[in-house]
Amino acid sequence: MLSLRKHWFSLVRLCDVLHVAGRRSRSSGVNVKYDYDLIVIGGGSGGLACSKEASQLGKKVAVLDFVSSSPKGNAWGLGGTCVNVGCIPKKLMHQASLLGQSVKDASHYGWNVQGDTIDHSWESLVMSIQNHIKSLNFGHRVQLKEKNVEYYNAKGSFVDSHTVLARHENGDEVSLSAEHIVIAVGGRPHYPTNVQGSHEHGITSDDLFFYSKPPGKTLVIGGSYVALECAGILAGLGCPAHLMIRSHPLKAFDRDMVNLVMSSLRGHGVQILSHCEPQSIERGSNGRLDVVWRDEASQTCRDQFDTVLFATGRQASTWALELPRVGVAMDTPTGKVLVDERDTTSVDNIHAIGDAAYGRWELTPVAVKAGKLLARRLFEGSNVLMNYETVPTTVFTPLEFASVGLSEEEAVSRYGNERVEVYHAFYRPLEYYLPHRDSSQCYIKMVCEAVDTERVLGLHLLGPNAGEVLQGFSTAINAGLTRDQLHGTIGIHPTCAEEVVRLHITKSSGADPTLTAC
Numbered sequence: 001m002l003s004l005r006k007h008w009f010s011l012v013r014l015c016d017v018l019h020v021a022g023r024r025s026r027s028s029g030v031n032v033k034y035d036y037d038l039i040v041i042g043g044g045s046g047g048l049a050c051s052k053e054a055s056q057l058g059k060k061v062a063v064l065d066f067v068s069s070s071p072k073g074n075a076w077g078l079g080g081t082c083v084n085v086g087c088i089p090k091k092l093m094h095q096a097s098l099l100g101q102s103v104k105d106a107s108h109y110g111w112n113v114q115g116d117t118i119d120h121s122w123e124s125l126v127m128s129i130q131n132h133i134k135s136l137n138f139g140h141r142v143q144l145k146e147k148n149v150e151y152y153n154a155k156g157s158f159v160d161s162h163t164v165l166a167r168h169e170n171g172d173e174v175s176l177s178a179e180h181i182v183i184a185v186g187g188r189p190h191y192p193t194n195v196q197g198s199h200e201h202g203i204t205s206d207d208l209f210f211y212s213k214p215p216g217k218t219l220v221i222g223g224s225y226v227a228l229e230c231a232g233i234l235a236g237l238g239c240p241a242h243l244m245i246r247s248h249p250l251k252a253f254d255r256d257m258v259n260l261v262m263s264s265l266r267g268h269g270v271q272i273l274s275h276c277e278p279q280s281i282e283r284g285s286n287g288r289l290d291v292v293w294r295d296e297a298s299q300t301c302r303d304q305f306d307t308v309l310f311a312t313g314r315q316a317s318t319w320a321l322e323l324p325r326v327g328v329a330m331d332t333p334t335g336k337v338l339v340d341e342r343d344t345t346s347v348d349n350i351h352a353i354g355d356a357a358y359g360r361w362e363l364t365p366v367a368v369k370a371g372k373l374l375a376r377r378l379f380e381g382s383n384v385l386m387n388y389e390t391v392p393t394t395v396f397t398p399l400e401f402a403s404v405g406l407s408e409e410e411a412v413s414r415y416g417n418e419r420v421e422v423y424h425a426f427y428r429p430l431e432y433y434l435p436h437r438d439s440s441q442c443y444i445k446m447v448c449e450a451v452d453t454e455r456v457l458g459l460h461l462l463g464p465n466a467g468e469v470l471q472g473f474s475t476a477i478n479a480g481l482t483r484d485q486l487h488g489t490i491g492i493h494p495t496c497a498e499e500v501v502r503l504h505i506t507k508s509s510g511a512d513p514t515l516t517a518c
């Protein structure tokens with residue numbers, strides 16, 4: 001009897017192995033219980049990085065990526081938000097807008113630019129950007145193939161904690177199992193439900209980069225990264241841009257810096273409607289959009305626009321995953337997945353990274369790094385955790401704003417006023433002199449701990465190429481940079497970056513922080 005039972009179990013086990021082996025095109029040779037060692041749901045910044053890293057560690061990996069069309073009907077290829085409707089098209093449009101300014105400056109440098117008006121073709125910009133994106137989509141597919149990651153262009157949802165249902169666009173379904181599953185589904189723009197006509201008449205950043213004609217007079221609603229960047233780009237490309245903010249812009253950042261960002265946007269021609277709340281949008285008889293809003297004094301105001309762009313935040317794309325079925329805990333309002341410091345959810349073998357994970361910076365390099373480190377922890381025995389503390393970031397407004405570490409307000413609340421010293425300077429980039437460009441918002445603020453060698457707690461820059469400038473300093477700050485060390489650093493002349501190492505005026509001294517050129 002015992003021997004019969006033993007044979008029966010061996011037979012079941014054999015069938016299990018054969019079934020899995022049949023499905024596998026490549027075997028890691030370790031995991032015989034599941035189809036894969038790892039399934040990643042979401043082929044964006046985080047998901048691609050995690051899946052490729054795991055595969056390089058010898059694991060059998062599948063990645064599922066599926067893009068649902070925006071309410072305006074736009075959809076795109078593999079690579080996620082950053083590649084298709086985020087960082088990449090945004091930065092290229094930012095560059096287009098900066099070039100417009102450079103063309104205006106050029107005559108001051110001896111270039112013969114005909115006339116005062118320069119012409120820009122929105123259509124050719126969009127076409128070039130879309131062509132570039134298509135090459136990136138293709139590149140991602142090739143990379144997955146080269147790295148032996150199996151790619152399913154299918155929407156994933158959980159069947160149980162180890163099984164995912166992959167649903168292709170044509171309705172075909174396949175059930176896949178894995179030891180570990182990573183949720184990397186990112187997010188999508190959120191339309192406010194309390195603004196009548198928002199869905200019907202508004203667009204979002206998921207549509208702007210596909211727009212076939214110049215958006216014309218545009219109302220951008222929102223007060224954070226996406227809103228400020230889009231408003232700056234549109235103004236730079238010659239579209240009258242209005243920015244409607246209901247509370248405070250860029251809430252998480254240093255207030256002095258934010259005030260200067262807003263004044264630089266105004267200087268670039270963006271009309272700012274502060275403390276205003278949108279109420280409704282209707283299409284008028286002339287085809288334009290009638291927008292009604294309430295201003296700071298609760299007065300009802302209205303104006304007509306050609307385009308209304310909602311940049312009112314993003315919602316995690318977790319709604320289709322059937323997370324309650326497997327007991328993965330979520331934050332209800334945002335739809336984000338709750339994770340611990342190892343990026344693991346309330347279910348041991350299910351993890352979440354990137355924009356879909358609760359309490360994380362919504363930035364591409366953060367998602368990428370988290371994905372790689374997670375793969376190493378799962379499959380290499382690593383214990384290295386993601387450092388979510390000192391994350392550098394840049395808001396690509398026409399005058400870029402880059403920031404790392406604590407704002408002055410955060411530093412004071414954490415360490416107390418007496419233990420915080422702030423160094424600051426208004427500076428004039430050399431390249432602004434010949435065209436007589438306004439530099440009144442070019443400003444640097446460094447927040448230090450006012451003890452011993454003065455550890456740098458935060459650095460905030462407003463100026464041309466601020467993102468490029470801050471990257472290196474952020475490495476130094478992560479490594480424990482002090483003001484003494486910075487002071488001992490030789491500057492590179494003549495650059496904007498050298499103004500950081502020259503910082504010597506403290507805010508507490510009350511001295512004029514305006515630097516003079518050498």
Ligand code: FAD
Pocket residue numbers: 041042043044045046047064065066067068079080081082083085086087088090091154155156157184185186187205226317320321353354355356361362363364365367396
């Ligand atoms: P995503 O890149 O969003 O990828 C998730 C993928 O999963 C998507 O392809 C999605 O379609 C897919 N998916 C969703 N549900 C499913 C499912 N059920 N099954 C299968 N697939 C699914 N960050 C920066 O660092 N710098 C910038 O300059 C910058 N600019 C930005 C500009 C804009 C306009 C926006 C909107 C964002 C910008 N970001 C920027 C943020 C950055 O794009 C995101 O932080 C990053 O893309 C998040 O990566 P992710 O892997 O978490 O998600």
Ligand code: NDP
Pocket residue numbers: 192194221222223224225226227229245246247248249250251277278311312313314361362363393394395396
């Ligand atoms: P955020 O969630 O950062 O901000 C949403 C904004 O919309 C807030 O200003 C909010 O105002 C406003 N808002 C929300 N609802 C309404 C409403 N009903 N009416 C009017 N205003 C409303 O969203 P973003 O989409 O700008 O950015 C998302 C994330 O994407 C960022 O946090 C960033 O990490 C990432 N990103 C990064 C970029 C970069 O690195 N350069 C560029 C773009 C995005 P209130 O504060 O009053 O709630």
